[in-house]
Amino acid sequence: MPVPIWLYITFFVLIVIDGLYCVLATYNLLRILIGLEILIKAVSFFIIACGAAAGRLALAQSIVITVIVIEVVVVVIGAGAILGFFRRYDSMSVRNTREMKG
Amino acid sequence: MSVMTILLILLVLASLWTATTFLLLRAAIGLALTSVMLAIIMYDLGAGLAAVIELSVCAGLISVVFVSVISLTQRKPFSDYFERRASRLRRFWPLPVILFVVGIGLSLVSAPVTPAAAPATPQPDVRTFLWSTRQLDLFGQILILLSGVFGVLVLFKRNEKGGE
Numbered sequence: 001m002p003v004p005i006w007l008y009i010t011f012f013v014l015i016v017i018d019g020l021y022c023v024l025a026t027y028n029l030l031r032i033l034i035g036l037e038i039l040i041k042a043v044s045f046f047i048i049a050c051g052a053a054a055g056r057l058a059l060a061q062s063i064v065i066t067v068i069v070i071e072v073v074v075v076v077i078g079a080g081a082i083l084g085f086f087r088r089y090d091s092m093s094v095r096n097t098r099e100m101k102g
Numbered sequence: 103m104s105v106m107t108i109l110l111i112l113l114v115l116a117s118l119w120t121a122t123t124f125l126l127l128r129a130a131i132g133l134a135l136t137s138v139m140l141a142i143i144m145y146d147l148g149a150g151l152a153a154v155i156e157l158s159v160c161a162g163l164i165s166v167v168f169v170s171v172i173s174l175t176q177r178k179p180f181s182d183y184f185e186r187r188a189s190r191l192r193r194f195w196p197l198p199v200i201l202f203v204v205g206i207g208l209s210l211v212s213a214p215v216t217p218a219a220a221p222a223t224p225q226p227d228v229r230t231f232l233w234s235t236r237q238l239d240l241f242g243q244i245l246i247l248l249s250g251v252f253g254v255l256v257l258f259k260r261n262e263k264g265g266e
Contacts, residue, residue, distance in 0.1 A: 005215050010208040011110040014201050015117050021197045022121035030171060034129050037164070038117050041140055044156070045113070052147040055220030061152040062231040064144075068155055069243060073250035075164050079171045080254055086175045 008049035015042035029082045029092045033075065040071050106146060113139040118201065122194045124187050126176070130168035137161035151228050 019042060022035030044064050051060020082092060089096045116139050120132030137160035144153035226235070 004212075006208075006212050007107065007110065009215065010205060011114060013208060014114050014205055017201060017204060018114065018117045018121050018197065021194075021200070025193050025197075028126070030126055030168070030175070031129065034120060034133055034168070037133055037160075038120060038136065041117070041136055041160070044152075045140055045143065048144050048147055048149045048152060052149070056225060057148055058225050058228040058231045061149045061228040062236070064149070064152045065155055065232065066239070066243060068152075068159055070246055072159055072163060073246055073253075075167055076250055077253040079167050080256075083171055083174060092175060 005049070005053045008046065008053070012042055012046040012049070015039075015045065018042075027094045029085065029094060030079075032094070033078045033082065036078075037071070037075065040067065040074075043067065106143070109139060109143050109146065113143060114201065114205075118198060122190075122197060124190050126172050127169065130165055130172060133168065134161045134165040137164075 016039060019035045019038035022038060023032050026032060026035070044067055047060050047064050047067070048057075051057045051063075085096075086092055089099070113136065116132060116136040120129050120136055123129050123132060137156055141153040141157040141161065144150075144156060
């Protein structure tokens with residue numbers, strides 16, 4: 001039985017709300033990065049679901065593989081920046097970013 | 103209820119646990135669990151190659167990066183563990199309620215969305231898409247990877263003046 005595309009849209013919206021709430025309701029930089037990861041996963045899921053529904057799965061897969069590569073770079077750079085921030089301020093709170101130069 | 107619906111519910115529950123759990127290490131494990139669920143869904147939809155890469159890179163490599171950063175930044179146990187936990191509960195209790203209400207609302211609305219018509223000609227394989235149809239963006243991706251490598255070298259390097 002084919003799964004209706006509205007089901008995919010519903011769960012995509014739920015995961016996006018989850019990721020957005022995780023980003024907005026915390027002060028911890030690492031948790032913000034984790035929320036960003038959840039958002040990227042929602043987008044990856046939706047690309048694959050739409051590709052499967054539209055019969056263009058190969059194109060969707062190639063896009064998702066590109067997204068995953070960029071996701072890894074974002075996480076590694078973000079983790080390094082958070083680590084540097086922690087060494088400087090001994091904290092991972094967003095509130096301390098006000099003291100940064102620039 | 104189909105298998106896909108159960109998998110999607112498990113995916114949302116895993117991401118919900120990732121967002122709401124108090125300890126960062128549990129959040130990293132929850133993120134890996136979310137990736138595993140997503141990989142299973144991708145495989146079920148027929149995207150085997152993307153599922154394998156999601157499983158190996160997102161559930162494996164990114165989890166290692168998160169656990170490394172957590173182990174490098176968590177130096178002392180919390181003295182006010184229960185206060186922090188209660189504060190987090192106060193901030194995050196609306197999230198499951200919001201998800202439940204939005205989920206029920208969207209399932210009741212169920213607007214008729216029809217996907218684009220399937221292509222008449224047979225589509226090439228994913229490997230053909232990855233290596234033959236893309237030209238300029240492949241260079242962009244290589245540049246992004248290189249910037250990631252150089253970023254890691256710059257950000258994780260030790261301080262010459264005796265710092266960490």
